[in-house]
Amino acid sequence: MAAYLSHVSCSATFTSSASKNSFSPSPLSPSSIKVPTFSPLTVKPFSSMFTPHAAHAITLTAHATSTPSSIPSDTSSTTTFHGLCYVIGDNIDTDQIIPAEYLTLVPSNPDEYEKLGSYALVGLPSSYATRFIEPNETKTKYSIVIGGANFGCGSSREHAPVALGAAGVKAVVAESYARIFFRNSVATGEVYPLESDVRICEECTTGDVLTIELGKSRLINHTTGKEYKLKPIGDAGPVIEAGGIFAYARKTGMIPSQS
Amino acid sequence: MVMAPQQAERKPATTGSVKTPMTMTEKILARASEKPHLRPGDNVWVNVDVFMTNDISGPGSIDIFNKEFGENAKVWDREKIVVIPDHYIFTNDERANRNVDILREFSMEQNIKYFYDIKDRSNFKANPDYKGVCHIALAQEGHCRPGEVLLGTDSHTCTAGAFGQFATGIGNTEAGFVLGTGKLLLKVPPTLRFVMDGEMPDYLLAKDLILQIIGEISVAGATYKSMEFVGTTIESLSMEERMTLCNMVIEAGGKNGVVSADSTTFKYLEDKTSLPYEPVYSDAEASFLSEFRFDISKLEPLVAKPHSPDNRALARECKDIKIDRVYIGSCTGGKTEDFLAAAKVFLASGKKVKVPTFLVPATQKVWLDIYTLTVPGSGGKTCSQIFKEAGCDTPASPSCAACMGGPKDTYARMNEAQVCVSTTNRNFPGRMGHKEGQIYLASPYTAAASALAGYVTDPREFLY
Numbered sequence: 001m002a003a004y005l006s007h008v009s010c011s012a013t014f015t016s017s018a019s020k021n022s023f024s025p026s027p028l029s030p031s032s033i034k035v036p037t038f039s040p041l042t043v044k045p046f047s048s049m050f051t052p053h054a055a056h057a058i059t060l061t062a063h064a065t066s067t068p069s070s071i072p073s074d075t076s077s078t079t080t081f082h083g084l085c086y087v088i089g090d091n092i093d094t095d096q097i098i099p100a101e102y103l104t105l106v107p108s109n110p111d112e113y114e115k116l117g118s119y120a121l122v123g124l125p126s127s128y129a130t131r132f133i134e135p136n137e138t139k140t141k142y143s144i145v146i147g148g149a150n151f152g153c154g155s156s157r158e159h160a161p162v163a164l165g166a167a168g169v170k171a172v173v174a175e176s177y178a179r180i181f182f183r184n185s186v187a188t189g190e191v192y193p194l195e196s197d198v199r200i201c202e203e204c205t206t207g208d209v210l211t212i213e214l215g216k217s218r219l220i221n222h223t224t225g226k227e228y229k230l231k232p233i234g235d236a237g238p239v240i241e242a243g244g245i246f247a248y249a250r251k252t253g254m255i256p257s258q259s
Numbered sequence: 260m261v262m263a264p265q266q267a268e269r270k271p272a273t274t275g276s277v278k279t280p281m282t283m284t285e286k287i288l289a290r291a292s293e294k295p296h297l298r299p300g301d302n303v304w305v306n307v308d309v310f311m312t313n314d315i316s317g318p319g320s321i322d323i324f325n326k327e328f329g330e331n332a333k334v335w336d337r338e339k340i341v342v343i344p345d346h347y348i349f350t351n352d353e354r355a356n357r358n359v360d361i362l363r364e365f366s367m368e369q370n371i372k373y374f375y376d377i378k379d380r381s382n383f384k385a386n387p388d389y390k391g392v393c394h395i396a397l398a399q400e401g402h403c404r405p406g407e408v409l410l411g412t413d414s415h416t417c418t419a420g421a422f423g424q425f426a427t428g429i430g431n432t433e434a435g436f437v438l439g440t441g442k443l444l445l446k447v448p449p450t451l452r453f454v455m456d457g458e459m460p461d462y463l464l465a466k467d468l469i470l471q472i473i474g475e476i477s478v479a480g481a482t483y484k485s486m487e488f489v490g491t492t493i494e495s496l497s498m499e500e501r502m503t504l505c506n507m508v509i510e511a512g513g514k515n516g517v518v519s520a521d522s523t524t525f526k527y528l529e530d531k532t533s534l535p536y537e538p539v540y541s542d543a544e545a546s547f548l549s550e551f552r553f554d555i556s557k558l559e560p561l562v563a564k565p566h567s568p569d570n571r572a573l574a575r576e577c578k579d580i581k582i583d584r585v586y587i588g589s590c591t592g593g594k595t596e597d598f599l600a601a602a603k604v605f606l607a608s609g610k611k612v613k614v615p616t617f618l619v620p621a622t623q624k625v626w627l628d629i630y631t632l633t634v635p636g637s638g639g640k641t642c643s644q645i646f647k648e649a650g651c652d653t654p655a656s657p658s659c660a661a662c663m664g665g666p667k668d669t670y671a672r673m674n675e676a677q678v679c680v681s682t683t684n685r686n687f688p689g690r691m692g693h694k695e696g697q698i699y700l701a702s703p704y705t706a707a708a709s710a711l712a713g714y715v716t717d718p719r720e721f722l723y
Contacts, residue, residue: 091478091567093687100663101692103315104347104354106361107431108322112354123689150479153512154685155663156414158319158430178512179483180414184430244432246327 079214079241081170081192083143085221086132087206088124090148094155094181096123098163107162107188114138116159117166121145130206132167139168144210147174148201151193152181158188165190171212173219173230175199186236189244194219195231203228280542282450283517284485287425287539291408299449299548304442307339308407308424313393314344316412316431318361323435334369335441341373341402342366343393348658349380352666356380373400383623383656391622391657394418394590398502399624401532405520406539410437415590415684417508421501422528423520423538428509448514449548450485450541451476455492457555462719464600465500466592466682466702468492469507470561471553474571482512484548487541492555493518498527499596506591507684510568560717562680563700566688574705577715583677585612585710586691587703588619588655589662592682595628597703602634602642604707608721611650613713617671618651619660626657651710664692680709 102119105112117139121132133140145164151174152160161184164172171192172185185193194212200219204210208223214237217230233240242248278296281289285297292303312320325332334340342362347355359377366374375396377389390396394415397403405423409416412434419426429443437443453472473480486508488501496504501518508516520538528536560574587593587601598620605612620626629642637645643654652671661671662683669692673679676695683691686698701709704718711721 091687093685095663095685095687095690099689101666104352104358104666106318106322106358108319108326123694125688125694150482150512153478154414154509154687156412156416156428156430157316158432176479176482178479179514180428180430183433187430187432245436246323246432 079237081144081210081212081214083170083210084141085144085146085204085206085208085210086121086130086140086142087146087201087204087208088121088128088148089201090175091150091153092124092147093153094157094160096125097121097152097160098157099123102163103157103159105159107159107166113162113166116163117168120163120167120169141168142206143168143170144212145169145172145191146201146204147172148199149175151175151177152185153178156180156184158184161185161188161190161193173200173212175201186239187245189240189242189247192233192237192240194233197229197231200228280544280546282485282545282547283423283487283519283539283541284425284450284515285447285545286541287406287408288445288447290406290539291425297447299447301447302444303447305408305445307410307437307441307443308404309339309341309397309402309409310434310437310441311341311343311393311397311402311409311411311413311416312362312434313342313346313413314348314355314358314362315346316434317342317344317365318358319431320412320434320438321361321365323432324438327435328439332439334371334438337370338372339441340369340371340438341375341393341397341400342371343375343390343396344377345391345393345396346659346663347665347669348377349383349656349660349670350666350668352668355666373402375400383626389623391620391625392590392593392659394502394506395594395621395625398422398498399531399622401528401534404528404532404534404536405524406537410434410443414509415506417513417516418502418506418590420505420508420516421498421518422524423517423540425515425517426505427515446483448483448485450487450545451481451513452487452489452547452550454550454552455488455490455555456552457492459492459495459555460558462560462704462717462722463555463558464702464704465496465503466507466700467558467561467705468553468555469504469510470563470568470571470700470702471558472551473507473511473569474561474563475551476511476569478510478567478569479512480569481508481514483514484512486511486513486516487547488516488518494521494523496523497596498523499594502594503591503597507568510684560702560705560719562705562715563686565686565697565699568685568700570686573717574701574708574715575717575719577699578712578717580678580699580715582614582680582699582709582714584614584671584673584679585616585706586619586661586671586679586681586683587617587706588621588660588671589681589683590621590659591662591684592703592706593619593621593625595625595632597682598625598629598642599632599634600703601707602637602645604704604718604721605645605649605651605711606634606637606640608649608711610711611648612710614710616649616651616710617661618646618654619671620654620657622657626654629654649711661691663690680706680715682706
């Protein structure tokens, strides 16, 4: 009988995602975890063997090329995003993305996940006249966020990429990222943290219509007619496509499926 | 005063014969990944020695752990996990309170050895297990040890680098993974070296040093990199001062910060941990990405002006900035020595503060120290007495409190657009509550001096 977390005083009950209903307890088997080559910044093949950890007999085997034949080598080759963009500046920190007072919301709780989304970028100063989410709305109409340098700096809170994803953002295109935000985006699979070669934030305006072709690492601004090259998302792409590191590990057969 | 970044310098050998030279961070990660040698850029699976979580990120991490590993799954090691409620504790916010309950349920289920629980919010002293701010609690409870790998679901986990270990912050999903496996995939960072030599002037604190550095390299200057602090000045710093230094590594975008373990470290750890540890040190021939040198004798008290930790300015050049309040607290500036420093300035002045001055000790132990330790030169007065005479607010219940705003009823939260001098770590818009609030980050000396003047003030105005 699966134990279930029950809570003393709470207004929202905890429910996991739909997969829980068909969940037959088969936790990650200690003897069969294989490790994905997870390399957000560079595609760097490596191989290593681990001896079982003394306290916990996990054998982790890392493979230089880890994609089994059943998965296409580039699952994101046809992924395209099309939508309006919202342009913000440099050093957009996690307090602006999701102010700390909303951190009591737990991202893994579906109701609270939606609520987090409704507060995305609400911390931006009032100098941003166009709000990211309209009053009384819970989702944004801007599916692409354009940022400058050091996007997502500040806290390690995973609520930041989660809030953006929950609000309806598909991709962020920034000049550069703070590392924990980048890692969290990939680990959760919430948004694609794409990098531009030039400062796109100075050439796009909120409301411009954009298309991002992930496979070609290309961004097209239909409103201005300009095209831009993006840095390839590399190994991080399939992880986000799958829905985060755990989902990716299951999809590629590296850890046993839940059902 | 600051030289342009240059290539690594050769220094006298710190170790014996070494096959391939590595920096301290590289060595720690090499040992943790059971590899003889690592290079920056390598992705490796690292064994985690200690994992920490708190009330903000714990519930989400626990959920992911249960979802991915199964409701009946056990954590990888019940003695290597430290669960510390600290962020939103003394509030009536139901969700915040629920989050502490979630931590408790999990800790009971998993029989977590170190869970610093709080049940009675009306009186923090009635909770014998409760500690307070996680990063300070980790140090005070002996969970920080040289040579180890410490991961936590909080960006200021880098604080523990002061102990010569690899410590960095991670998000909930990766935390869930660590809870189940005790491992994480990490990329080895290159190291930036910061050399600070010379005797520390008595008007400067470690906060000034790190503000100097962040102002120098910017909030992204250390992104994906390790920051290693060396030099005679660093060696003269106490553990708490080293913690302040490493605490704000994340504000420069740094992955982790390190200070070599030495007799100061060992002495601090003597009565705190009985677990064996083995410090590691950078090899003399190790490669560093860049090196920055600072002549300490030329440094002056600093502030970081709104709205960025790298918006550096001399405190004395901001003396026309009228302020509305002062906040002394947080993992950055709410430790025992931070309060002793503030008390020193109040004592030297003998006058009362001109603005509301909020004091939030980081932990129960710090709170106790404020009420029991006597301040040198005061004729036997405690910090608390000096604070009272200076007209400061009564020291509050230990927690993170208003450093990051929090629920609306959080103590000292900035609910109006005011100007605040604070010993905390970030001053981005809305950090302490109100979006138009203006936060000047400063050392405890500078914060106390500013409280007395009602303006941003260089502490030398009072210390001499």
